Amino acid sequence: MNTQPRGLFLTLEGVDGAGKSTHVQWLVDQLTERGVQVVCTREPGGTELGEKLRALLLHQPMSLECETLLMFAARAEHLEVVIEPALRAGQWVVCDRFTDATFAYQGGGRQLGVERIAALEHWVHPDLQPDCTWLFDVPLDIARERLDRTREQDRFEQEADAFFERTRAVYLARAQQHGARIQRIDATQTIEQIRQHLSRQLDQLVTIRGLG
Numbered sequence: 001m002n003t004q005p006r007g008l009f010l011t012l013e014g015v016d017g018a019g020k021s022t023h024v025q026w027l028v029d030q031l032t033e034r035g036v037q038v039v040c041t042r043e044p045g046g047t048e049l050g051e052k053l054r055a056l057l058l059h060q061p062m063s064l065e066c067e068t069l070l071m072f073a074a075r076a077e078h079l080e081v082v083i084e085p086a087l088r089a090g091q092w093v094v095c096d097r098f099t100d101a102t103f104a105y106q107g108g109g110r111q112l113g114v115e116r117i118a119a120l121e122h123w124v125h126p127d128l129q130p131d132c133t134w135l136f137d138v139p140l141d142i143a144r145e146r147l148d149r150t151r152e153q154d155r156f157e158q159e160a161d162a163f164f165e166r167t168r169a170v171y172l173a174r175a176q177q178h179g180a181r182i183q184r185i186d187a188t189q190t191i192e193q194i195r196q197h198l199s200r201q202l203d204q205l206v207t208i209r210g211l212g
């Protein structure tokens with residue numbers, strides 16, 4: 001019998017340009033320094049098949065239904081091949097985006113609404129939610145300015161401001177609704193300020209898990 005306590009599942013969310021990706025590797029390094037075994041991954045992607053689906057999702061025009069189902073197809077594979085085995089083995093998983101992104105982008109941005117996404121969530125991971133989600137939040141003009149400084153933009157990054165307003169609104173509503181899990185981070189702060197805040201939270205998580 002596996003007596004290993006399950007690892008924690010930590011996710012990062014936010015609209016494109018909110019700056020979350022700057023902190024992913026840093027979070028992994030911080031956890032490793034605190035003696036935690038960490039798997040770092042992302043969505044869409046995280047598996048060989050998932051990365052192929054990611055390339056399609058980011059660059060191939062497709063219907064909203066196809067886009068939403070492919071997000072969950074990649075997620076089902078990711079859960080089976082990477083996330084669940086790691087958590088069962090006691091490793092912590094840091095994942096750049098998860099199902100909150102589908103509610104925000106497809107549900108809000110593309111206006112699919114919550115019902116079908118909730119049904120897919122129930123199918124693909126009825127019993128799993130992240131233990132902690134950091135929502136990197138910035139006003140749209142700042143996100144847009146950061147995005148415009150980046151390389152060639154993908155299908156999502158090219159969307160109009162109204163799309164990102166709707167996406168952000170769903171993220172913020174979910175942070176209200178799932179207050180115990182989703183932490184809003186004011187991502188207009190400096191990188192150092194954000195890291196100080198995250199560092200305190202990591203200390204708490206590690207202490208709760210008896211590793212500190």
Ligand code: TMP
Binds near residue numbers: 043097103
């Ligand atoms: P990334 O740039 O943060 O790696 O994410 C890739 C894009 O995929 C980003 O624009 C958000 C989008 N996305 C969705 O639209 N729905 C989802 O469920 C996920 C995971 C990502």
